[in-house]
Amino acid sequence: MDSLNNGWFSELQADLxxxxxxxLKVKEVIHKEKSRFQDIQIVETETYGRCLILDGIIQCTARDEFSYQEMISFLPLCAHPNPKKVLIVGGGDGGVAREVECIRWKSTTVSSSCPSNISRRWPVFANEKLKLTIGDGFDYMKKHKNEFDVIITDSSDPIGPAVSLFQESYYELMKHALKEDGIVCSQGGSFWLDLDYIKKTMSGCKEHFxxxxxxxxxxxxxxxxxxxxVMGSLNKNQDFATPKLGKxxxxxxxxxxxxxxxxxAAFALPRWVQKHFYE
Amino acid sequence: MDSLNNGWFSELQADLxxxxxxxLKVKEVIHKEKSRFQDIQIVETETYGRCLILDGIIQCTARDEFSYQEMISFLPLCAHPNPKKVLIVGGGDGGVAREVECIRWKSTTVSSSCPSNISRRWPVFANEKLKLTIGDGFDYMKKHKNEFDVIITDSSDPIGPAVSLFQESYYELMKHALKEDGIVCSQGGSFWLDLDYIKKTMSGCKEHFxxxxxxxxxxxxxxxxxxxxVMGSLNKNQDFATPKLGKxxxxxxxxxxxxxxxxxAAFALPRWVQKHFYE
Structure with missing residues (x-):
């Protein structure tokens, strides 16, 4: 199988x-380019709508992106008692900013290292409460101490440019950019694929949260x-599974x-996963 | 893409x-035959272990079958206050019988219309509390009235021989084979693929449960x-989401x-699915 063969795009990642x-069956290749950072493809699929592919990995499709975007946004926002200032690292497709915007938090800041020519096309980036920065998320956080209530890291998988966003040093940096009782939420991978890698990421988080x-x-x-x-809270009494916002x-x-x-329900893990992570 | 091409098996179902x-990457084709009912393949995969494929559709793999088998068995068994006699319709791979056996219910009856030459190889079928019948599940139930506490229907997808197991008439038949307060649990498909088909199955169930x-x-x-x-209970006070068996x-x-x-957590559905099914 090739990655694009007889009208099908196949996601092949022998390492991950x-x-x-x-x-996914592809109707049309809309855009194809090689940026300084990634190989970018946008395709129109037959049954999943438009689809963004970076370095051969599906980032989001029109049909199911709302599950990921809503959950990575509302899990931390509703676990925090009063989130006023939110930092989104990554999130270049604009989906997380759209979700954060939709509950109208007083101020939102986005730092994105994703290609600006894609992300700027989303209307959410025109919201004046949102500050878009094209640059390095690490550098951005070093310059912003004790500033955010919630940091959402909407990154690609831990291969290539995103590896550093899964490491202990990144959690240390986020801690310093957070206010008291701040919460972080990062894309954390699948428990079916690499239980040990997730546990390592959680251990890195535990060093600082x-x-x-x-x-x-x-x-x-x-x-x-x-x-x-993977979620971390600076509040030692944090109960992640109970939303602070009323039903x-x-x-x-x-x-x-x-x-x-x-x-x-999102925190109820299969028994073998629960034991591996928490016992 | 073909169903077996360059060492990969691809599950192509343009209707479903x-x-x-x-x-899945295939290391070896272990068995291949065309029975009177189905096209049967057993393959050894590179990372999912042994895999049973019927009519080109993956039925179970060694790596992840326990999720399906445990859930289709324990959801109804633990929702019932005292399940003593269990009927499994389908379930020819033996996985459900293995799960039902593992909590040692007093009596278990299996009726299977699956090819006996595969299913008989599983040691669980040697358990003397289990009665294996090779035949038609419909005929079997017609002859057994008010007999079972729980009926588990472990069927293939609603295409070909399994279509009838998703229809109202099947729920009617199950009701008559059940004792008072009996519970049924059937393979019910994916909410991402066909919300309306699931709703129709649930409506058929609602006519009798x-x-x-x-x-x-x-x-x-x-x-x-x-x-x-899809689960149905004859008890009008049934609370499916709270197990009767203690933690x-x-x-x-x-x-x-x-x-x-x-x-x-299994009953907490995405908001749009919840609204579609219950409002």
């Missing part, structure tokens, strides 16, 4: 998910059909995937 | 999941990486996937 591959958890959501176009999030307030936001029940 | 395909619910579990080798279960009793069974928390 050996022996398995997800394929009082409470650490892993939650999961269903996304058909991601490897193994789901994706997890009726959450319902009023009118989301497609996220609800109070979905929030709590 | 158009425009998408999951592939006082309470109906849909739950879900993560299975990477199934389309969209998960699978759902410590469930923990003592020592399962890999299922736990009290996983049981409850």
């Amino acid at each position: 998910w050996p022996g398995q591959s997800f394929s 009082a409470k650490v958890a892993y939650a999961v959501t269903s996304v058909p176009s991601y490897p193994c059909g789901h994706i997890g999030f 009726s307030e959450i319902d009023a936001i009118d989301l497609r995937y996220y609800s109070s029940e979905v929030h709590s | 999941w158009p425009g998408q395909s999951f592939s 006082a309470k109906v619910a849909y739950a879900v579990t993560s299975v990477p080798s199934y389309p969209c990486g998960h699978i759902g279960f 410590s009793e469930i923990d003592a069974i020592d399962l890999r996937y299922y736990s009290s928390e996983v049981h409850s």
Whole structure:
């Protein structure tokens, strides 16, 4: 199988998910370029709508992106008692900014190291409460101390440029950019694919955060059909699984995937995963 | 893409999941035959272990089958106050019988219409509490009235021989084979693929059962990486999401996937699915 063969795009990654591959039927290749950082493809698929592919890995499709975007945004936002200032690292497709915007937090700052020619096309970036920075997330955080309530890291997988976002030093940096009781939430991979890598990321987080958890959501176009999030809180009494925002307030936001029940259920892990992470 | 091409098996079903395909790298084709009912393949895969494929659709792989088998078995068994006699329709791979056996219910009856030359190889079928019948599940149930506490339907997808197991008439038949307060649990498809078909199955169930619910579990080798279960109870006060068996009793069974928390979380559906099914 090739990555684009007879009208199908196949996601082949022998290092990250050996022996398995997800394929989407492609109607049209919309855009193809090699940037300084990544190989970029945008394709129109037959049944998943438009799809962004970076370095041969599906980043999001129109059909199922709301599951990932809502969950990586609302899990930390609703676990924090009063999130006023939010930093999004990565998130160049604009989906997380759209979700954070939709509950109208007083101020939102986005730092993105993603190619600006894609991300600027999203209308969410025109919101004046949002500050878009094209640059290095590490450098940005070094210059902003004790400033954010929530930091969301919407990164690609831990291969190539994104590796550093899964390491202990990154959690240390986020801690210093956070206010008291701040919460972080990062794309954290699949428990079916690499339990030990997730545990290592959680251990790195635990070095700097009082409470650490892993939650999961269903996304058909991601490897193994789901994706997890590593969360850390500076509040030692943090209860991640119980949203701080009331059920009726959450319902009023009118989301497609996220609800109070979905929030709590996301932390219920299969018994063998639960034991591996927490015992 | 062909179904077996350059050492990869690809699951192509233009009717059931158009425009998408999951592939597994195959080390060796162990068995291949065309029975009176189905096309049967058993392959050894590179990273998912041994895999059973019927009519080009993955039925189970050694790596992730425990999620499906434990959930389709323990969701109904633990939702029932005292399950003594269990009927498994389908389940020819023996996985469900293995799970039902592992909590040592007083009596278990299996009716299977699957090819006997595969299913008989599993040691669980030697258990004397288990009665194996090779035949038609419909005929079997017609002859057994008010007999079972739980009926588990471990079927293939609603295409070909399994279509009838998703219809209202099947729920009617199950109701008559059940004792008072009996519970049924059937393979019910993915909410990402066909919300309306699941809703139709649930409506068929609702014609004969006082309470109906849909739950879900993560299975990477199934389309969209998960699978759902349609459950019905003759008890009008049934609370599906709260297991009747205590947390410590469930923990003592020592399962890999299922736990009290996983049981409850399985019923928390994405907001748009919840609204579609229950509002």
